[in-house]
Amino acid sequence: MNEHVIQLSYLIAAALFILSLRWLNHPRTARRGVAAGVAGMTAAIIGTLLAPEIVDYKWIVAALVVGTIAGVPLSWVPLTAVPQRTALSHAFGGLAAGLVGCAKYAMWLDQGQLTTFRTSAIALEVILGFLTFTGSLMAAGKLQEIVPTRPITYRNQNLVNLSLLALAVVSAVYLSITPQYWPAFVAIIVLSLIFGVLLIIPIGGADMPTVISLLNSYAGLSAVAMGFVLGNKLLITAGALDGSSGLILSIIMCRAMNRSFTNVLFGAFGQVQTTAQLGEAKTVKSATSQDVADILTNADRVVIVPGYGMAVAQAQHRVHELYDQLTRRGVDVKFAIHPVAGRMPGHMNVLLAEAEIPYESLVEMDDINPELPQTDVCLVVGANDVVNPAARHDKGSPIFGMPIIDADKAKTIIAIKRSMNPGFAGIENELYYDEKTLMAFGDAKQVLGDVVKAVAGEAAAVH
Amino acid sequence: MEAFDLWSMLFVFMLATFVGFQVIQNVSRLLHTPLMSLTNAISAIAVVGSILIAGERESGFTTILGTVAVAASMTNIVSGFLITDRMLKMFREKERGPKVSTAQPQASTGSGRAR
Numbered sequence: 001m002n003e004h005v006i007q008l009s010y011l012i013a014a015a016l017f018i019l020s021l022r023w024l025n026h027p028r029t030a031r032r033g034v035a036a037g038v039a040g041m042t043a044a045i046i047g048t049l050l051a052p053e054i055v056d057y058k059w060i061v062a063a064l065v066v067g068t069i070a071g072v073p074l075s076w077v078p079l080t081a082v083p084q085r086t087a088l089s090h091a092f093g094g095l096a097a098g099l100v101g102c103a104k105y106a107m108w109l110d111q112g113q114l115t116t117f118r119t120s121a122i123a124l125e126v127i128l129g130f131l132t133f134t135g136s137l138m139a140a141g142k143l144q145e146i147v148p149t150r151p152i153t154y155r156n157q158n159l160v161n162l163s164l165l166a167l168a169v170v171s172a173v174y175l176s177i178t179p180q181y182w183p184a185f186v187a188i189i190v191l192s193l194i195f196g197v198l199l200i201i202p203i204g205g206a207d208m209p210t211v212i213s214l215l216n217s218y219a220g221l222s223a224v225a226m227g228f229v230l231g232n233k234l235l236i237t238a239g240a241l242d243g244s245s246g247l248i249l250s251i252i253m254c255r256a257m258n259r260s261f262t263n264v265l266f267g268a269f270g271q272v273q274t275t276a277q278l279g280e281a282k283t284v285k286s287a288t289s290q291d292v293a294d295i296l297t298n299a300d301r302v303v304i305v306p307g308y309g310m311a312v313a314q315a316q317h318r319v320h321e322l323y324d325q326l327t328r329r330g331v332d333v334k335f336a337i338h339p340v341a342g343r344m345p346g347h348m349n350v351l352l353a354e355a356e357i358p359y360e361s362l363v364e365m366d367d368i369n370p371e372l373p374q375t376d377v378c379l380v381v382g383a384n385d386v387v388n389p390a391a392r393h394d395k396g397s398p399i400f401g402m403p404i405i406d407a408d409k410a411k412t413i414i415a416i417k418r419s420m421n422p423g424f425a426g427i428e429n430e431l432y433y434d435e436k437t438l439m440a441f442g443d444a445k446q447v448l449g450d451v452v453k454a455v456a457g458e459a460a461a462v463h
Numbered sequence: 464m465e466a467f468d469l470w471s472m473l474f475v476f477m478l479a480t481f482v483g484f485q486v487i488q489n490v491s492r493l494l495h496t497p498l499m500s501l502t503n504a505i506s507a508i509a510v511v512g513s514i515l516i517a518g519e520r521e522s523g524f525t526t527i528l529g530t531v532a533v534a535a536s537m538t539n540i541v542s543g544f545l546i547t548d549r550m551l552k553m554f555r556e557k558e559r560g561p562k563v564s565t566a567q568p569q570a571s572t573g574s575g576r577a578r
Contacts, residue, residue, distance in 0.1 A: 027556075089500075220502070237475060
């Protein structure tokens with residue numbers, strides 16, 4: 001009887017999880033998706049607590065309480081820190097899978113119930129779980145800047161990494177043939193933990209959106225492997241949903257950078273030396289905040305291109321003030337969102353939504369590009385590589401082939417930038433030397449604050 | 464028996480992966496960050512397996528591992544759902560009607576046409 005109730009709760013949970021993701025297809029229904037997810041999770045947990053093999057509830061309850069106490073403050077992080085929190089939660093997911101794998105191995109070893117099938121499923125779970133655990137911790141450390149964010153590379157790095165992974169796989173195969181040989185199991189754990197760290201070390205900040213998506217996928221697959229170990233179809237379903245989500249996001253991120261998985265994982269992008277030296281000393285035109293305000297207020301159509309620099313400078317609320325001032329004067333303002341802007345998929349959308357900018361104004365790259373030739377002013381705030389025209393024509397550039405926002409096609413371009421230092425990977429951006437481009441130097445928050453004041457001042461003068 | 468289980472599990476895995484691809488391809492790109500935190504919370508369904516291990520009292524060792532796994536999963540469930548909802552609350556549609564235009568109706572139309 002109990003067994004039927006449990007399976008029914010799992011069935012309901014699986015259906016609710018699918019609905020939950022389905023409702024995320026539009027912001028209007030998205031919150032219903034969260035409610036469905038919570039309902040599904042509650043059903044699954046209550047169902048599980050009815051299982052007859054549970055004899056002792058005190059540790060379960062204690063752990064549920066501890067998890068709740070730890071989880072609530074983790075949901076309060078500022079939205080600029082969401083990538084770190086996400087990486088951290090992938091780490092927890094991987095850890096849980098790895099630990100359950102260890103416990104199951106110990107139990108079955110004790111009871112002499114290890115079979116080749118069970119052992120290979122456990123090995124897969126443990127490898128995926130522990131490499132996700134340390135890999136995600138490293139990613140979180142890099143995003144939080146506790147660990148150096150620059151790619152760390154050394155000779156034969158890929159060879160070392162691949163041999164480690166190969167060694168872990170060989171141990172796993174050996175273990176599945178001789179399940180009782182536990183030292184091979186310990187070797188798998190240690191190798192996976194080390195491999196996770198080494199995998200993330202050579203990856204730079206701008207590749208984080210892809211890497212986080214990939215770790216998301218691994219975390220999901222480790223839950224799938226746990227489902228195979230425990231014979232639990234709900235785990236397989238939920239893990240597969242997570243795994244395919246992570247995979248889709250990784251593919252989108254890779255396409256948006258015109259790079260392959262192997263290139264992201266083994267390419268160490270930051271290593272690429274700048275080959276395209278701009279020969280002659282080129283001049284840039286700089287503009288004051290007052291100039292910027294004049295140009296913006298005289299425009300009919302403005303497109304703002306935000307980048308990670310906007311988040312670093314915490315300038316999103318100033319951007320909102322500018323948006324308000326300009327739309328109030330009848331200027332059409334839109335935002336051009338590049339898929340890899342920021343440190344995780346969709347990062348810019350969340351930051352701008354927090355700054356109370358309506359989501360209809362946030363436009364994807366492919367939809368905004370045809371509009372740019374008719375745009376009077378393109379304002380670049382903290383973005384760099386995603387507006388570099390070299391990606392379109394300069395075969396020597398490391399970012400050649402990457403889809404970009406065609407900022408250079410606008411009638412006037414204004415770029416807010418701290419200094420002329422080239423950005424990530426030291427790639428010069430020829431957009432800044434364009435005749436139509438004006439540079440407003442300074443901290444994005446400061447500059448935008450001054451521009452907003454100047455625009456507001458003009459509004460007052462009209463009165 | 465085991466072979467039968469394996470095949471039915473592989474079927475579930477295959478079908479769920481296809482459902483996942485279909486459903487997630489339709490998720491609005493605006494919501495990719497909330498999508499990731501939501502799938503995070505959902506994949507913390509690992510809590511189910513962890514609970515069984517923490518409750519079985521097989522040995523002290525496995526109970527400790529299970530308990531830590533339950534705590535880690537529960538952290539993901541709670542923080543994942545809460546932060547997803549927090550982010551989704553921020554996505555608002557364009558305000559239609561009064562609020563925008565009340566500020567300076569004359570100035571806005573005036574300066575808009577004066578150019």
